[in-house]
Amino acid sequence: MSLLNVGARALLANQVALQTAGNNIANVNTPGYSRQTVVLQTVQGQFTGGGYIGQGVDVQTILRNQSELLTRQSAAAGSVQSGDIVRAERLRQLQDVFSGGATGLGAAINDMMNAFSDVVSAPTDITARTLVLTRIDETASRMRAAAERVDEIEYTVNEQLQSSITAINSLAGQIAAVNEQIARAKGNGQTPNDLLDHRDQLIREVNQYVQTTQIPADDGTVGLFVGGSQPLVLGTTASQVSVDDASQFPGSGQLKLFFNRPGAPAIEVDENMLGGGSVSGLLRFNNTDLSESRNLLGRMAMAIGMTMNEQHNLGLTLDGQMGKDLFSLPTSMPGLTNGAGVGTVTFSDPTKFAASDYEIRFTTGTAGQVVRLSDGKATAFTDAANLATLDIDGLTFNLTTPGAPGERMLFQPFSSAGANINALVYSPRDLAAANPINAAMGTTNGGTLQLAGLKATDTLVAPPIPGGVTLTFTAGPPTTYAVNGSTTPPSGTAGIPYTSGSTITIDGWEIKLQGTPKTGDTVRVGNALDPQYGDNYTRNAGNATSLMNLRDVKMFDESTLADGYAGLMAQVGTRTQSATFAAELSTTIAANLERDRTAVSGVNLDEEAAKLIQYQQAYQASAKMLQIAQSVFDTLIQGLTR
Structure with a gap:
């Protein structure tokens, strides 16, 4: 009987091994499947006077081959x-x-x-x-x-x-x-x-x-x-x-x-x-x-729009009107708060804009700091009044209601500018191409003075009155000039040094002269709409030149408008x-890492095919053992019956 039991256990064990190998082969393409291996153990032997006689084999467990770490x-x-x-x-x-x-x-x-x-x-x-x-x-x-x-x-x-x-x-x-x-x-x-x-x-x-x-x-x-x-x-x-x-x-x-x-x-x-x-x-x-892409686009829209609006507002249209905005742009943006703070951000200098959101973080009392979120740069302020005086990246932050200590406010000045920009001027006659001022050399000038440039730089403090602002030169050395009819510098100011090619700024406009004047030479700058100039302003393109030259202004992280x-x-x-x-x-x-994991857990078809042959042969040998046990048992029974 012991031989029969050994053979039966071997037959069952090898049958499980064959089934496990077949299961591995069947799941070779199953995602997440881990190769399984039969773990066999020897059955405790039977003690006899001649020693322990083996009792065969049992299946201890089906081992899952995998590495927890991998x-x-x-x-x-x-x-x-x-x-x-x-x-x-x-x-x-x-x-x-x-x-x-x-x-x-x-x-x-x-x-x-x-x-x-x-x-x-x-x-x-x-x-x-x-x-x-x-x-x-x-x-x-x-x-x-x-x-x-x-x-x-x-x-x-x-x-x-x-x-x-x-x-x-x-x-x-x-x-x-x-x-x-x-x-x-x-x-x-x-x-x-x-x-x-x-x-x-x-x-x-x-x-x-x-x-x-x-x-x-x-x-x-x-x-x-x-x-x-x-x-x-x-x-x-x-x-x-x-x-x-x-x-x-x-x-x-x-x-x-x-x-x-x-x-x-x-x-x-x-x-x-x-x-x-x-x-x-x-x-x-x-x-x-x-968020950054929106800020980059919005900064570009705001900077280009503000710069061109400001310059266009300084020119004259074909109908003699001051120019209007070319683009619709927001003038201020409200802040988001997690507390009681209320405020807005306004735009002041488009050449300083940074493509970033900003946080106001209140620390003690009404003091705090403005943090540029793109790089964490912080600017401290003592109270709302002090904050309103600070120019931070071309922006001004105005608090209506300061927040309590520990509270924050988020400002996104550029996030929606690109989505809301629109052109506002559609009539060609409304394009303000002309300068609002005109300049003429004195008819009796004897020097080599020439007009090199003339443009408005700001809203005119007081549009030049009929007769205009007169510059009267003294040859020197040093060469100087006097100003009459102006507000800044005051009319009658004399002895102002003159350098050829330098910019002269008066009452919200700039003039650039080249050459050497003689004593008594004059330059008169007047209102372009003054009757003495007739319709000369319609043939003037000074403001169009200024608009075109904006493409070389640095405003995007030291890049020009054209390269922004x-x-x-x-x-x-x-x-x-x-x-x-x-x-x-x-x-x-x-x-x-997946290759390393599958090297442990994955199914190798060649290896499993070899195991099939091995277990098949063991199964056949086990079956042969049962056949021999049966033959021995039959012979024994026949002998006892005689």
Whole structure:
């Protein structure tokens, strides 16, 4: 009987081994499946006077081949890869918005500025004036189109975030359910391999959306934690997550991940604490990259619009009217508060604008600091009155109601400027191409004085009265001049030094003279609408020249107006290139770790085929052993019956 028992045990053990190898082969392409191996053990031998006689073999367990370390490392690397890839993809979409070429925003800006050259050449040419206004309208249109495309990207990001949140909540519920099954199965003393594989696969899938930390419990369940401490799954209980406006400043466009546990207030998690995962990548893109692109576009719209509006307001139209704004722009933007503070930000110097949002942080009393969020630079102030006197990056912050200590206010001066800019002048006669002032050399001048430039630089303090402002020169040395008819410097001021080619500033206008005067030489500057000049102003293009020359004004981080868009493209392109490199690197790391994991857990078909032959032969030998045992038993019975 012992031989029969040994053969039966061997037959059953090898049958299990064959079945396990077949199961491995069947699941070779099953995601998350870990190769299984039969662990055999010798049955305790029977003691006899001649020693212990073997009793055969039993199946001890079915071993799940896997490395806990490699499994966790692979899941974490896959999570980082997912976050880097989704952010790089979105940045490439953003880069397409700010592309170059003839259809890009940069080409529209350059065409607009270059169109003024035709007006300079022919101030009364209605066609040239119409072309300028068409280019202005096209520039505003392309700025709005770029802002709309940014909004479309934001919409798709929000939709993808909501889809990811739905997937996370579903996977968390499934993991909690599998945890419960594993805890129950653990009671029989054996490891539920397939359930463990299923749970690990679910964990890998949830890590594609948000990176988790796994902590095993004594009952076989695994707790999943996000952001270091927030429990997504705890035993057999799953939390619900959501994405919504940041609680600090609702309506700012900033999104955060929230944990919603029954009976407890929602907990907000910053995206910088999330590590990897597509949700983390999308939140970083929305809160940083998308916000920066809006600020870059808005800063460009505000700077170009304000600069051109200011200059156009200093010129004369064909009908002798002062110019009006070329672009519609906001004059102030309200701040968002998390307390009692109320205030606005106004725009003062477009050449100093920084593409950033700003926070006012109140410290003690009504004192605090203004923080530029793009780089953290802080400017302190003592109270609201002191703050109103500060020029911070070309901006002025005005507080109607200061906040209490510890409160904050968020200002986004440029976020919506690109979406709301519009052209305001459509009639070619309303283009203010002429200077509001005229200049003439004295008819009896004997020197070599020549007019090199004349333009209005500010609203005229007092438009020159009939007869105008007269500059009378004394040859010297040193060469000087006296001013009559002016307000600043006061009329009658004499002995003012003269240098050829230098700029002379009087009453909100500038004149530049070249050459050497003789004593008694004069230059008269008067109101361009003075009857003594007739309609000469209609043939003047001084203000059109000033508008065209704005393209060389530095206003975008030391870049000129004409080169500002190239700088915007470079900033977005650099960020995209960096994100693409990070995605390629994390993909390589994730692939290497997954390869290491599958080297332990994966099924090798050649190896399994060899095991099939081995177990098949062992099974056949076991069957032969039973056959021999039966033959011996039959022979014994026959002998006893004689």
